[in-house]
Structure formats: structure tokens, C-alpha cells
Amino acid sequence: MSFVDQPSGGRGFAFITAIAMQCLLLAVAASAFTAYRASSPPRGALPVATFTTPATTPAQPPPSEPASDASKNADQVQARQKPVPAAPLPPVSPGSNAAGKSWPIPAGKSAVSALPENIAGVETQLQITAEVPAPSAEDDLLARYAQRLRNLIHARRPRGLNQEGEVVVQFHLDRNGALQSSEIIRSSGNIRLDRLSLRMVRQAAPFPAADKEINDAQLTFQLPLHFH
Amino acid sequence: MFKSTTLLRSALLAGCALSPAVAFAQDATPIAPIDVDSDTLTAQIMQTPISGARINREQLRQIQSSTSDTGALLTEIPGVSANTGGGFSSMPAIRGMTEQRITILVDGVPIDISCPNDMNTPLSYVDPQTIDSIAVLTGIAPVSSGGDNIGGVIAVNSAPPRFSTDGTTLVTGRASSFYRSNGDGFGGGVSMTVAGSNISATYTGSYTQSDQYDGGGDDGMVRSTEYKKTDHALALAWQHATGLLQIKGGIQRSPYEGFPNQSMDMVDNKSWFLNGSYDGYFDWGDLELKAAYRDTDHEMDFLEDKQPGAMPMLTEVHSFDGSAKVSLPVSGHDTLRLGAEYHHQWLDDYWPPVPGNMMMGPGTFVNINGGTRDRIGAFTEWERHWSDSLSSIIGIRYDRVESDTGDVQPYGTGMMQMADVMAAAAFNAADHKKTDHNWSGSAIFVYALSDDAALEFGYAHKVRSPNLYERYSWGRGAMASRMIGWYGDGNGYVGNIDLDPENADTFSAALALGQTDGGWNLRIAPYYTHVDDYIDAVFLQDLTNMMGMPSGFVQLQFANQEAEFYGVDLSGAVTLAQTQGSLTRMTLAASWQEGNNLADDGPLYHQMPFNAKLGVTHRSGALELNAGLEWTAEKTRVDATRNEPETEDYALVNLGAAYTLSGIRLSLNVENLFDNAYDLPLGGVSQGDYGVTGVLRPVPGRGRSFNVGLSTKF
Numbered sequence: 042m043s044f045v046d047q048p049s050g051g052r053g054f055a056f057i058t059a060i061a062m063q064c065l066l067l068a069v070a071a072s073a074f075t076a077y078r079a080s081s082p083p084r085g086a087l088p089v090a091t092f093t094t095p096a097t098t099p100a101q102p103p104p105s106e107p108a109s110d111a112s113k114n115a116d117q118v119q120a121r122q123k124p125v126p127a128a129p130l131p132p133v134s135p136g137s138n139a140a141g142k143s144w145p146i147p148a149g150k151s152a153v154s155a156l157p158e159n160i161a162g163v164e165t166q167l168q169i170t171a172e173v174p175a176p177s178a179e180d181d182l183l184a185r186y187a188q189r190l191r192n193l194i195h196a197r198r199p200r201g202l203n204q205e206g207e208v209v210v211q212f213h214l215d216r217n218g219a220l221q222s223s224e225i226i227r228s229s230g231n232i233r234l235d236r237l238s239l240r241m242v243r244q245a246a247p248f249p250a251a252d253k254e255i256n257d258a259q260l261t262f263q264l265p266l267h268f269h
Numbered sequence: 270m271f272k273s274t275t276l277l278r279s280a281l282l283a284g285c286a287l288s289p290a291v292a293f294a295q296d297a298t299p300i301a302p303i304d305v306d307s308d309t310l311t312a313q314i315m316q317t318p319i320s321g322a323r324i325n326r327e328q329l330r331q332i333q334s335s336t337s338d339t340g341a342l343l344t345e346i347p348g349v350s351a352n353t354g355g356g357f358s359s360m361p362a363i364r365g366m367t368e369q370r371i372t373i374l375v376d377g378v379p380i381d382i383s384c385p386n387d388m389n390t391p392l393s394y395v396d397p398q399t400i401d402s403i404a405v406l407t408g409i410a411p412v413s414s415g416g417d418n419i420g421g422v423i424a425v426n427s428a429p430p431r432f433s434t435d436g437t438t439l440v441t442g443r444a445s446s447f448y449r450s451n452g453d454g455f456g457g458g459v460s461m462t463v464a465g466s467n468i469s470a471t472y473t474g475s476y477t478q479s480d481q482y483d484g485g486g487d488d489g490m491v492r493s494t495e496y497k498k499t500d501h502a503l504a505l506a507w508q509h510a511t512g513l514l515q516i517k518g519g520i521q522r523s524p525y526e527g528f529p530n531q532s533m534d535m536v537d538n539k540s541w542f543l544n545g546s547y548d549g550y551f552d553w554g555d556l557e558l559k560a561a562y563r564d565t566d567h568e569m570d571f572l573e574d575k576q577p578g579a580m581p582m583l584t585e586v587h588s589f590d591g592s593a594k595v596s597l598p599v600s601g602h603d604t605l606r607l608g609a610e611y612h613h614q615w616l617d618d619y620w621p622p623v624p625g626n627m628m629m630g631p632g633t634f635v636n637i638n639g640g641t642r643d644r645i646g647a648f649t650e651w652e653r654h655w656s657d658s659l660s661s662i663i664g665i666r667y668d669r670v671e672s673d674t675g676d677v678q679p680y681g682t683g684m685m686q687m688a689d690v691m692a693a694a695a696f697n698a699a700d701h702k703k704t705d706h707n708w709s710g711s712a713i714f715v716y717a718l719s720d721d722a723a724l725e726f727g728y729a730h731k732v733r734s735p736n737l738y739e740r741y742s743w744g745r746g747a748m749a750s751r752m753i754g755w756y757g758d759g760n761g762y763v764g765n766i767d768l769d770p771e772n773a774d775t776f777s778a779a780l781a782l783g784q785t786d787g788g789w790n791l792r793i794a795p796y797y798t799h800v801d802d803y804i805d806a807v808f809l810q811d812l813t814n815m816m817g818m819p820s821g822f823v824q825l826q827f828a829n830q831e832a833e834f835y836g837v838d839l840s841g842a843v844t845l846a847q848t849q850g851s852l853t854r855m856t857l858a859a860s861w862q863e864g865n866n867l868a869d870d871g872p873l874y875h876q877m878p879f880n881a882k883l884g885v886t887h888r889s890g891a892l893e894l895n896a897g898l899e900w901t902a903e904k905t906r907v908d909a910t911r912n913e914p915e916t917e918d919y920a921l922v923n924l925g926a927a928y929t930l931s932g933i934r935l936s937l938n939v940e941n942l943f944d945n946a947y948d949l950p951l952g953g954v955s956q957g958d959y960g961v962t963g964v965l966r967p968v969p970g971r972g973r974s975f976n977v978g979l980s981t982k983f
């Protein structure tokens with residue numbers, strides 16, 4: 042009799058379980074991959090903004106708009122890294138939630154709101170990103186709205202990650218503050234940080250409605266996140 | 270493995286081709302950047318930031334030339350001590366709890382005991398040269414960090430996969446080698462990564478060998494301390510739309526490793542593993558799936574110092590580990606974690622006959638016949654950040670542990686084998702199957718009193734089931750029982766089928782003052798643990814030698830008793846001088862700890878006496894200098910049941926210098942500068958020397974050694 046040669050039961054069971062688990066892993070990966078093909082741009086590529094047109098927004102950039110040039114676009118992303126808002130902002134303490142605070146409404150808003158909503162909005166915003174003009178009442182309002190969004194997104198930050206990286210998220214809202222689209226326009230190279238950045242934005246939504254002086258075309262935002 | 274990689278590769282290429290780069294730029298409103306930092310202690314609560322410790326690659330680089338023993342290098346951390354095993358197989362203990370009672374994870378996977386002497390410990394499968402980081406939770410470990418333990422957690426991790434961020438192929442890596450004069454040890458390690466934006470492949474390999482080392486002063490050669498081993502591993506990672514898929518496989522081969530405090534030596538160890546994991550990051554939360562398989566073939570016999578003679582002993586183990594965990598950020602303040610784990614261990618332990626030997630023949634001694642230990646666990650844990658200054662984690666878990674084994678047999682049925690013949694008959698007549706239902710819970714709070722002071726407090730109730738050797742070792746002959754046990758005390762151990770799981774209640778507190786990176790900091794961490802059904806050993810009989818004379822060793826049987834542990838860990842650092850480009854710091858670490866067997870009112874076995882380490886480091890440009898003084902008090906609290914020897918106090922001085930020139934770091938260390946003779950408090954008795962000299966002494970520590978190290982990154 043042999044006491045020694047009896048491992049087949051245990052070995053066989055463990056082996057089959059191992060194979061089953063590996064198959065499961067592959068299946069999950071494959072299904073995730075389908076999502077990959079359907080949506081996001083390839084990581085590591087140049088920062089390209091994909092434009093999503095919300096159904097409710099009539100604003101469209103003119104087709105001759107030269108911003109589709111990739112290199113120019115890259116420069117713009119660089120420029121946007123600097124905090125642009127010209128109006129002084131209240132300091133953000135970590136964890137503070139600005140949603141409940143009220144914001145003073147600048148004077149002269151009725152004059153601004155009289156502007157046509159389409160082309161004018163796009164042009165105004167181009168000015169902001171290109172040469173940082175003197176603050177107008179409308180810019181001030183927009184900056185404050187952006188700050189509110191920032192606070193809400195900040196409240197959703199993950200904790201204790203211990204990973205480093207830079208991510209830029211772009212997202213678009215409708216007038217009611219509902220999230221229309223969100224995507225990574227600059228990847229950290231680390232899928233976890235990229236995905237957590239998107240999650241922060243998506244979990245913070247829906248956002249408060251935008252003031253009606255703010256143009257639809259201005260409701261696309263770019264948010265850099267520094268993980269460290 | 271290769272086939273699936275090819276599949277992944279082609280699938281990825283197809284994916285790239287299909288996703289159109291619709292570049293239609295849109296001007297967007299900028300939002301001021303958000304900092305997501307992990308700096309605050311409250312944010313780090315999962316890592317128990319005050320009582321826990323982390324050794325990173327930079328710190329490992331400074332000590333990797335001094336030791337190939339990962340368990341031993343962890344003793345840098347207050348509260349961690351190491352029971353001596355082989356040259357790369359120390360068994361770490363946290364706050365007096367030995368390796369069997371704590372959780373040790375290598376890349377997130379536990380590694381099962383695969384030897385009646387625990388020679389191939391989990392940390393024997395890693396090399397200090399190729400480890401990326403080691404996280405040690407000395408205090409309360411959250412239940413999500415593992416079940417079936419009553420102590421802390423040691424988690425060894427390889428580097429997370431790296432990917433190219435600029436579209437080119439990333440090629441990066443590091444290499445190192447060392448030489449140690451004491452024992453003529455040398456070795457090397459390589460790690461190399463080739464990666465694109467989405468696929469990354471990393472090879473790591475290491476080699477190390479050493480002859481017997483010399484003790485300090487007049488201690489002479491410490492026999493049975495030689496070793497040699499090689500590790501290779503290949504890791505593939507693929508990051509895609511929602512997460513990260515990783516597969517890692519590796520092999521280890523050790524042709525020999527001496528054990529100074531065991532009757533046996535390891536004469537061969539072969540182990541291979543395959544780990545797979547998927548980490549998905551979705552809008553609803555994180556998903557983590559893991560599967561791991563390991564196969565180990567272990568063989569013991571006598572190396573040169575214990576010859577002449579032969580007595581082959583073989584152990585085979587197959588382990589499967591699988592888990593699924595989700596982490597749900599249910600609000601900006603709350604995270605809910607749920608998890609399920611399955612672990613399977615199969616173990617065969619048998620000793621082939623020695624031809625012509627009356628005692629060890631004519632048949633095979635079957636020590637454990639297809640033993641299995643299956644664990645199913647589930648946990649739920651709630652992490653809440655009440656404010657920026659208060660965080661908590663509360664969790665509960667259940668583990669069902671079922672163990673069983675087949676019938677056994679002694680070498681033969683001769684008169685001299687009667688003790689084993691009767692024991693085998695009794696063992697085979699008994700029911701072997703045991704099922705334990707283990708409930709554990711943990712609660713941890715971190716409270717920041719100010720920018721310069723924080724408090725950590727925790728309580729845990731944890732349960733561990735006996736391992737296969739504790740339950741199913743059955744031999745009652747002197748020789749057979751002396752083959753069992755990882756205590757290094759020369760005594761014989763008999764298993765106990767009726768053992769109950771150990772139940773521990775631990776209170777742990779920790780206070781942090783100052784800033785970790787600031788001018789000074791100090792950490793003080795007291796704790797108390799009470800263990801019900803602590804698995805200790807009780808006296809069966811005195812053992813005799815071949816002539817029937819008392820051998821000085823005893824035969825013990827595993828038994829549930831009651832125990833307590835208490836102590837204080839202390840660590841701190843202060844900046845002595847800082848100028849542009851140079852930094853001088855002084856560090857201090859100390860631990861005081863006691864363990865008592867409340868059933869016999871004596872001290873527990875192998876509890877580290879008070880010890881303190883004082884170090885000064887100076888860094889100026891490419892030059893690093895360090896000096897260290899460590900002092901260990903005498904060990905007078907000894908376990909009378911095991912005839913544990915007392916040890917004297919000792920002080921050691923170590924010096925080191927390193928210089929980095931064009932990316933290559935050259936280091937020179939002098940360990941035990943004054944070549945002091947000392948006995949290791951947790952070294953056990955030197956059986957390697959005993960066989961040759963006839964004198965039984967505690968295992969001496971290493972004498973002076975000059976260690977040279979070279980390392981580079983590319």
C-alpha cells in the first residue's frame with residue numbers, strides 16, 4: 042500500500058479551481074476591453090479633447106475654428122494649467138463643502154445676459170484661455186461657479202492612495218448642472234488615478250444649476266488633479 | 270501564460286486601431302487644480318499610520334548588502350523581532366507573536382507552512398535586493414487585511430507595474446550585487462521592466478549564497494549556517510479602459526540551507542507560483558479579484574556539519590488562494606469594503622526509509638498523509654472620515670477553517686519503534702476532521718489633535734486555527750517528535766487533534782508627536798493582548814539518547830493555554846543639522862515587551878528582551894554616512910517548559926558609508942565593528958555545533974563582517 046501517492050484528489054481540485062479562476066479573470070478583462078473600444082481615447086496620446094454635443098446646447102464652434110490643430114491644442118492645455126480666474130476666490134479648505142454657501146451676484150448681470158448665447162460665448166471663452174483679459178462680471182460669475190464645482194469634486198477625493206500622478210479631466214454640464222460627459226484629456230499613465238479622477242467628477246454630479254448669465258458654451262470644464 | 274499575453278497584445282492593437290482619435294478641440298473653462306494628498310495620518314488609517322511602519326526601496330537599498338534575510342531586516346522596526354532559522358529564513362515575530370500567528374503576504378498572497386520546522390517561511394521566497402516595499406502593521410490590523418491570525422501583518426510587495434507615459438517604449442530597471450566577508454557571502458539581483466502605454470513586463474531575479482558565518486570574539490564558526498538560493502519571476506501587467514490585469518509567475522530553487530538550531534537542514538527546496546489579479550476602478554467603486562497557486566517540494570536531510578548520517582524527509586504542498594473584494598465609496602466620507610476569500614492547502618509529509626537502518630525502516634514514515642486545510646472567509650468593513658481630524662475603520666469577519674488528513678504509519682513495527690507504532694494506531698483510530706468557525710472584529714480610530722500630535726487607538730478580537738503540524742503531528746518516539754517544531758530548542762513536539770483555535774483580544778494605542786519629515790518626531794505605542802486557548806506546549810516526558818541516557822531535551826505536546834502580551838514600542842528622529850544639500854539626522858528605536866503563560870505562570874518562549882537602537886545618518890550630496898549602536902538587554906525571562914537558555918546583554922556598533930558616482934552607488938558597511946561575541950536571544954540552541962563539539966550553546970550572533978554593495982538604476 043502507498044500512503045505517499047495519494048495527492049491526486051487535492052492536486053486535481055486545486056488545479057481545476059486555479060484554471061477556473063484564471064478563466065474568470067480573462068473573462069472580466071475581455072468584457073472590460075469591450076468598454077475600452079467603445080469609449081475612451083488611447084492613453085499616452087497627445088492631449089486631445091473630444092467634443093461631445095449635448096442635445097440641449099445650441100452653441101457650436103464655427104467649423105473653420107482652427108483649434109482642431111493638435112499642436113495648438115496642446116499649447117492651450119498647457120496654458121490652462123495656470124489658475125486663470127482673475128477674480129479673487131475664497132480659500133478652499135480641504136473637506137469644505139461650498140454647496141451650501143451663497144454667492145454674491147455681481148452687478149451688471151442683466152447687461153451680460155442680453156448677449157446672444159451662441160458665437161459670443163465661444164469667443165469670450167477663447168479670450169479667457171488665450172490672454173487672460175480684465176475680469177468681466179460674467180467671468181467672475183463663471184469663476185465662482187467653477188469654484189463651487191471644484192469644492193464638490195474635492196469632497197469626493199479618495200484617501201490614503203499613496204500614489205503620484207497628474208491627471209486632467211474635462212467634463213461638460215447642462216444648464217441644470219447634470220453631467221453630460223466626462224473624460225480624461227491627460228492621463229497619468231496610471232489607470233487607477235485616471236479612473237479615480239473620473240469617479241470624483243461623476244460622483245460629485247449632479248451639480249447645482251448654472252447661473253443663467255453663464256453661456257452654455259462655457260459649461261465645459263477642465264480640471265487638473267495632482268495626486269501625491 | 271504566453272498564449273494569453275499574445276491574445277492580450279493583439280486585442281490591444283485592435284482596440285487602438287478602432288478608437289478613432291476624433292480631435293475636435295473645445296475650449297473649456299479651467300478649474301483650479303485639486304490636490305489629492307495622502308499625507309495626513311487620518312487619511313492613511315488603512316495603513317495604521319502611527320503604529321505601522323513601511324520600509325521602502327530606498328531604505329532597502331541601504332541594508333540589502335548586509336543581509337539576505339528579509340525576516341531579520343524587519344527587526345529595524347520597533348516591535349518586530351526574528352526567531353532564528355536558516356540564513357534567509359528567519360521567522361519574524363510582531364509584539365511577541367511568532368510567524369504562525371501573524372499574516373505574511375507576498376504580493377498580497379499568503380504562503381503556507383511547508384515544513385515541520387517551518388524552514389521555507391513566506392519571507393524566504395523574497396530577496397531584499399528585489400523587494401519594492403514592506404508594510405508592517407504592528408498594532409491593530411483591519412480585518413480586511415487577512416483572517417486566520419491573531420497578530421499583525423507583514424506585506425511584502427514588488428514594484429507596481431510601470432507604463433510609458435510618452436508613447437515610447439519604457440525600459441527601466443535596477444541591478445545590485447554584494448559581498449560579505451563573514452561567511453564569504455555574495456549575490457546579486459536584477460529587476461527590469463519593458464513597457465508600452467498599456468502593457469508592462471517585469472523580470473526580477475536574484476541569487477545569493479554564503480558559507481557558515483563566524484561568531485564574534487572566540488565563538489568561532491557557527492555550524493549549519495550556509496545557504497544558497499535563486500529566485501526568478503516574470504510579471505505581466507495590462508492596463509485598459511477600466512483597470513489593471515496582472516499575471517506573475519516565478520520559481521525558487523534552494524539547493525541547500527543550513528539550520529543551526531534544528532536537527533535537520535534543508536537540502537532542496539523547489540517552489541513555483543502563478544498569481545493573477547484584476548483591479549477594476551469603476552464609478553461605483555473598486556473591484557479586486559485575485560487567484561494564486563503555489564507548488565512546493567521541500568526536502569530535508571543533513572548538510573556537512575551534521576553528517577555522517579542520512580535521514581531524508583520530504584514535504585509537498587499545493588496551495589490555492591482566491592479572493593474577491595469590492596470597495597464602495599458610498600459618500601464623500603464613507604467607504605464600505607466587502608470581501609470573500611478562499612484558501613486551500615494540501616500537504617504531504619513523509620520520510621522515506623534509510624537503507625540498513627533498524628530505526629528508520631523498513632517502510633516509509635508517514636507524518637502527514639494528504640492533510641488539507643481549507644478556509645473560507647468573508648468580511649465587511651466600514652471606513653469613515655468623520656472630519657479632517659478623525660477617521661475610523663470598523664470591520665467584522667468570519668472564517669470557516671476545515672482541516673482533515675489521512676491515516677499514517679511508522680517506519681516499521683520493530684520493538685524500538687513501539688512508541689510510534691502505538692501512536693499511529695491511536696491516531697488512525699481517531700477522527701481527524703475538524704471544523705472551526707472563527708469570528709473576528711477590529712476597530713481603529715485615528716485622531717489628529719493638532720498638526721503636531723495624533724493619536725491612534727484600536728481594539729481587535731482575532732482568531733487563528735491551528736496549522737496542520739500543530740494538529741496532526743503524531744509521532745511519540747524520541748526521534749520522530751524531535752523532527753517537529755519551529756522553536757529551535759531541540760525538544761520533541763507531538764501534535765494534538767483536539768486543539769481549539771486561539772482567540773486574542775488586543776488593545777493598542779499610539780501617539781505621534783512632531784512631523785514625520787520635520788525637525789523631529791516621536792512615536793510611542795503601548796499595547797496589551799490577552800489570548801485564550803493560546804497554543805503552547807506541555808510536558809510529556811524526558812527524552813533519552815540512543816544509550817537510554819537523559820538527553821537534556823524533553824518531549825512536549827501542543828496544548829491550549831492562556832497567555833498575555835504587553836509592551837511599548839518607541840521610535841523617533843531629530844534633525845541635528847541641515848544645510849543646502851546636506852542633512853544629519855539621529856534616529857532612535859526601542860521596544861520593551863513581555864509575554865506570560867497564564868496557565869503555568871511562567872514567561873512565554875522566545876520573547877525579545879528590551880532592546881534599543883540609536884543611529885546617526887549624514888547625507889551630503891553623493892555621500893552617505895551612518896553609524897549605529899544597538900543594545901539588547903539580558904534575557905532572563907525564559908520558558909522553563911522548553912529549557913530555554915538565558916542570554917547575556919550585548920552592544921553592537923555598525924558603521925556604513927556610501928557614495929554614488931554616475932548613477933552607481935558603492936557602499937561599505939562594517940557590521941559588529943568590535944567583533945563582540947554574543948548569543949542571539951531568539952536563536953535557540955546550536956544543534957549544528959552540538960553534534961561536532963558535544964557542547965550545547967545558544968546560537969551565537971554574527972561576528973564582524975565587512976559588506977560591500979553595488980547598486981544602480983537605469
Ligand SMILES: [Cu+2]
Nearest residue numbers: 384386388569
Ligand atoms: Cu524542512
